Amino acid sequence: MFSLFDIAGPIMVGPSSSHTAGAAKIGQFARAIFDATPTKVHFLLHGSFGEVYKGHATDRALLGGIMKMPPNDPRIKEAFFIAAEKGIMACFEPGNLGTSYHPNSVKITLENDERKMEIIGSSIGGGNIVINRIDGFDVNLTGNSAEQYFTLVTENENTPGILAKITGFLDRKGVRIVNMQSSYLAFENKVLSVLSVDKELTLPEVLELEKEEGVLFARSLKKLPQ
Amino acid sequence: MSDSFFFHNGEELLAKCAEHKMGIWEVMLNYEVQLSGKSREEVMENLRVRLCVMFDSIESAIKNPEISASGMAGKSTPLLAKAVRDFKKIGGELLMDEVAVRAMLGAIATGENNARMGVILAFPTAGAAGVIPGVMYGAKSKFGFTEDQLIKMMLTASAVGIIIANTATLSGAASGCQAEIGSATAMAAAALTEIRGKNPEISLHAAAIALKNLIGLACDPIGGLVEVPCIKRNAVAAVYSMAASDMAYLGIESVVPFDEVVRAMREVGELISPKLRETALGGLATTPTGQSIAKKMGLMHISCNSCNN
DSSP, X not given: OOOHHHHSOOEEESSOIIIIIHHHHHHHHHHHHHTSOOSEEEEEEEEHHHHHTTTTTHHHHHHHHHTXXXXXXXXXXXXXXXXXXXXXXXXXXXXXXXXXXXXXXXXXXXXXXXXXXXXXXXXXXXXXXXXXXXXXXXXEEEHHHHHHSEEEEEEEEOOTTHHHHHHHHHHHTTOOEEEEEEEEETTTTEEEEEEEESSXXXXXXXXXXXXXXXXXXXXXXXXXXX | OOOOOOOSSHHHHHHXXXXXXXXXXHHHHHHHHHHHOOOHHHHHHHHHHHHHHHHHHHHHHHHSOOOOTTSSSSSHHHHHHHHHHTHHHHGGGOSSOHHHHHHHHHHHHHHHHHHTTOEEEOSSOSTTTTHHHHHHHHHHXXXXXXXXXXXXXXXXXXXXXXXXXXXXXXXXXXXXXXXXXXXXXXXXXXXXXXXXTOOHHHHHHHHHHHHHHHTTOOBOOGGGOSOTTHHHHHHHHHHHHHHHHHHHHTTXXXXXXXXXXXXXHHHHHHHXXXXXXXXXXXXXXXXXXXXXXXHHTTOOOOOOHHHHO
């Protein structure tokens, strides 16, 4: 069902809800899950994103999102300048992700000295987004869900009972699970789980979860600012 | 009697209004309270913030006009602002009254602020963001609407927007500009009518009259930018909303009920060629002027219309 604020909103920097506001949100999510300031970011712009990104400032909005700017942050206009100051190298390239993706999609590759991460997200209209892929794992996480709940992402070995271990851990910490999805990558025999939860895990709790056997990494995301 | 305030179409909305003896705005407010679990005050406060964004957006474009990157937008706000300032002097030469000229200013200022990457409220979309603040800016100068009344207008408008989003769409890429500017005029017309004391039925007649007028409107922006024809279209649409509202106010009814108009809009949307659905592949976008501007901006995904003839 539509909310009042789906119609009267979002508050955003122009000019386009799908090409600017949605792009900033995808960038914000990528930054949140990368959990550090990247030194290098590559954006592969798919479909309409690749065709009209300059005129709609999709590039500045994506880059602004990578620097934690929400869609209504006027600094998005100066995103290139601010990124240069922060030493973030950004590269934009029109490309093709295949027909299974929405015309307004982007593959973001973030890098720093320690790690590299790849996210695909789509801007599906009116500033709403979906995250489709995290590091090769197919997921389906909506921007609304990432705004309303805390998101916990874990990468695990595909061993029996691994999900029970994670949910049991959350049970012990008194965290309620609102939604949970898992994606299996046969090639690596790994599972990525995305959980929408009602409480944020503290850093010690995340480290504790990562010590569980079979859990390769865990990341607790704050609610995306609206 | 159910306690629910949820509605999906115009008929259900009118039934809820009758059942709870409420105006559209109040049913909408209760709907949101029920849906979100937030208090009435929280919802109203959130709307107040959004109302401020709309008016700030207009003021910022008037105070600091700026030409957009394409060079197409930014010149109209100062001209209309000057006309409003000097209305006593110049008003006698114009056809429209001060309310209408102010409405055009509010709409154009919002659109030009959007084009230069200013902060706006997408209500219902960024491309059609000028219509509702435009009519508020105009009508406020005549009726002296309070903040509370303007928030009620936002609620009425949103109820109409929700109905259209449920039955059809608010996206120009999906259904052409009728879904964006057309929807915005229907939303604004209903809001203008209800805030002037008319009942929910009459307010939906205003929405129906406004939307019927723009059925079939193409989304054919030059270079795919939200500038031409979008910005000036917002201004003319704001005036349309006022005309539709006045007609309904005087007792003129739409022969076709609002829900049927919305369904017709959806049907027409399916018939509109994809070239006229925000792809910049037809209409104004492929005029010689449109193509040359797109080329200059480096926005070249333009097919060649004239070659096909």
